[in-house]
Amino acid sequence: MSTTLATLRHGAIELALHLLKEGEGRPLLVLHGLGERSPEELPAQYASWPGAVHALDFTGHGSSTVPAGGGYTAEILMGDADTALAELGQATVVGRGLGAYVALLLAGARPEDVRGAIVLDGPGLAGGGSTPSSPSVATVDPTAPAPPDPWALVELTRDPRPPDYATTFVRQAVSFSGLDRPLAVCAIGRPAWVDAVLHEPGVAETDLAAALTLYASV
Amino acid sequence: MPVVYPGAQRPDRTRVVWSSGLAIAVYEWGDEDAPPLLLAHGGFDFAGTFDVFAPLLAAGGWRVVSWDHRGHGDSEHAALYSWDADVRDAVAVFDSVSRQPLPVVGHSKGGALMLQLAEACPHRLSRLVNIDGMPSPRPHPDVASHERTNLLRGEIAGWLDFRRAAAGNERKPGTIDELARRRARMNPRLSHEWLTYLVTVGARESDDGWRWKIDSKLRFGGFGPWRNTWALERLAGLGIPMLGMIGTVPEAMGWGVVPGELDQYLPPGGRMVTFEDTGHFVHIERPKEASELVLEFLA
Numbered sequence: 001m002s003t004t005l006a007t008l009r010h011g012a013i014e015l016a017l018h019l020l021k022e023g024e025g026r027p028l029l030v031l032h033g034l035g036e037r038s039p040e041e042l043p044a045q046y047a048s049w050p051g052a053v054h055a056l057d058f059t060g061h062g063s064s065t066v067p068a069g070g071g072y073t074a075e076i077l078m079g080d081a082d083t084a085l086a087e088l089g090q091a092t093v094v095g096r097g098l099g100a101y102v103a104l105l106l107a108g109a110r111p112e113d114v115r116g117a118i119v120l121d122g123p124g125l126a127g128g129g130s131t132p133s134s135p136s137v138a139t140v141d142p143t144a145p146a147p148p149d150p151w152a153l154v155e156l157t158r159d160p161r162p163p164d165y166a167t168t169f170v171r172q173a174v175s176f177s178g179l180d181r182p183l184a185v186c187a188i189g190r191p192a193w194v195d196a197v198l199h200e201p202g203v204a205e206t207d208l209a210a211a212l213t214l215y216a217s218v
Numbered sequence: 219m220p221v222v223y224p225g226a227q228r229p230d231r232t233r234v235v236w237s238s239g240l241a242i243a244v245y246e247w248g249d250e251d252a253p254p255l256l257l258a259h260g261g262f263d264f265a266g267t268f269d270v271f272a273p274l275l276a277a278g279g280w281r282v283v284s285w286d287h288r289g290h291g292d293s294e295h296a297a298l299y300s301w302d303a304d305v306r307d308a309v310a311v312f313d314s315v316s317r318q319p320l321p322v323v324g325h326s327k328g329g330a331l332m333l334q335l336a337e338a339c340p341h342r343l344s345r346l347v348n349i350d351g352m353p354s355p356r357p358h359p360d361v362a363s364h365e366r367t368n369l370l371r372g373e374i375a376g377w378l379d380f381r382r383a384a385a386g387n388e389r390k391p392g393t394i395d396e397l398a399r400r401r402a403r404m405n406p407r408l409s410h411e412w413l414t415y416l417v418t419v420g421a422r423e424s425d426d427g428w429r430w431k432i433d434s435k436l437r438f439g440g441f442g443p444w445r446n447t448w449a450l451e452r453l454a455g456l457g458i459p460m461l462g463m464i465g466t467v468p469e470a471m472g473w474g475v476v477p478g479e480l481d482q483y484l485p486p487g488g489r490m491v492t493f494e495d496t497g498h499f500v501h502i503e504r505p506k507e508a509s510e511l512v513l514e515f516l517a
């Protein structure tokens with residue numbers, strides 16, 4: 001079983017940051033996909049990471065607060081991940097699906113502190129596509145058990161992720177991280193934002209083991 | 219002593235509407251049996267900013283209904299804020315009034331929210347007045363991409379830094395006069411007398427002074443994947459009569475639309491009216507003329 005290292009405060013939300021493995025050196029921050037929660041045990045693929053491995057439950061997921069009234073955006077979840085980064089200092093970030101998109105945003109927003117971001121397949125990778133679909137007013141079943149917050153499931157599958165917005169974050173990471181390849185794409189999925197990111201200089205297309213080896217050495 | 223302002227009237231009725239578990243404060247002016255008209259305020263405002271405008275519309279024969287957006291005024295502070303959530307809260311207020319199509323006046327962000335609602339639920343709106351909440355078709359200033367990367371980096375890091383600190387943030391206390399002068403930085407064309415009045419509505423007094431009620435976790439500005447063109451398409455596709463109002467004087471809170479530039483995006487029958495020597499808060503600077511235009515448009 002994992003142990004909860006810390007309950008972190010992000011605005012009105014209490015975030016659960018789990019410690020999956022102790023270690024020396026730079027920590028690895030694991031971000032789950034949409035509707036998921038942090039793994040309860042260290043996934044085998046991260047066992048070789050030399051530093052500590054932490055996993056964050058996003059707002060409305062796992063052991064973090066499920067707030068009233070929804071209002072989710074990928075940028076707010078970037079704020080969740082940034083709250084963890086403030087606790088950990090420099091980290092390498094790996095995300096599944098929605099968490100992969102958040103890892104990209106964070107890598108561009110905090111280029112000195114994110115020492116490599118890894119994009120993996122997982123729930124919520126595509127979001128709402130490149131442009132908004134026709135708007136609608138969403139409803140959820142208020143009696144549905146949470147977590148995950150049903151508003152997160154609805155809202156984070158509708159948020160537009162324009163390719164040129166995603167590449168802006170890549171360019172920030174490339175310009176200010178000092179890393180040759182601050183982003184590694186290890187996903188099979190190719191929503192438009194991932195495809196655009198792969199066409200940017202400074203993005204590695206590789207497998208997870210190679211990406212972890214790459215960032216463990218920087 | 220309550221602060222008074224010429225023509226300002228607090229609402230005749232107040233109530234609460236629940237929107238997905240959040241308490242939204244709703245206000246009404248005028249005869250309860252008159253036909254309803256909804257007013258949507260702008261970002262960092264609250265329904266009390268209609269305290270002069272709404273009574274003029276009520277006097278024209280309308281039951282005027284407005285509400286404080288989540289985190290604003292007397293509505294509950296939320297953990298999360300988003301455009302879609304604000305639209306949902308608006309629908310909860312509409313639902314509390316009628317399921318029939320309703321006329322609505324929106325200012326600034328409120329106007330833009332109503333444009334989105336008009337596309338999402340065209341069956342809920344009958345007419346729309348948009349006061350400086352329409353998108354400008356002009357592209358962003360032409361700066362080199364490496365400079366833009368730098369600018370954006372500062373903006374995003376600033377936004378995250380604010381969020382890191384926001385859990386412990388509290389609005390700064392002050393006297394009524396101090397809060398009015400602070401607000402004047404964002405509302406430079408509005409009189410001190412009016413802003414003083416607004417403090418007594420939009421702020422709360424405690425032992426160490428007055429504080430604005432708005433959630434201290436909210437921050438002006440922000441960034442995201444939005445594009446003005448998306449909203450322009452909404453404007454062009456509007457299927458109900460629309461009246462747009464703008465002033466000629468640019469302001470920080472304004473949406474930057476200049477006369478004539480939206481003409482090609484207006485829906486059939488859509489009309490724009492420009493107020494000379496007027497800023498972003500057309501309905502506050504020119505309440506009489508603005509309300510007369512609205513009443514004529516709704517007639």
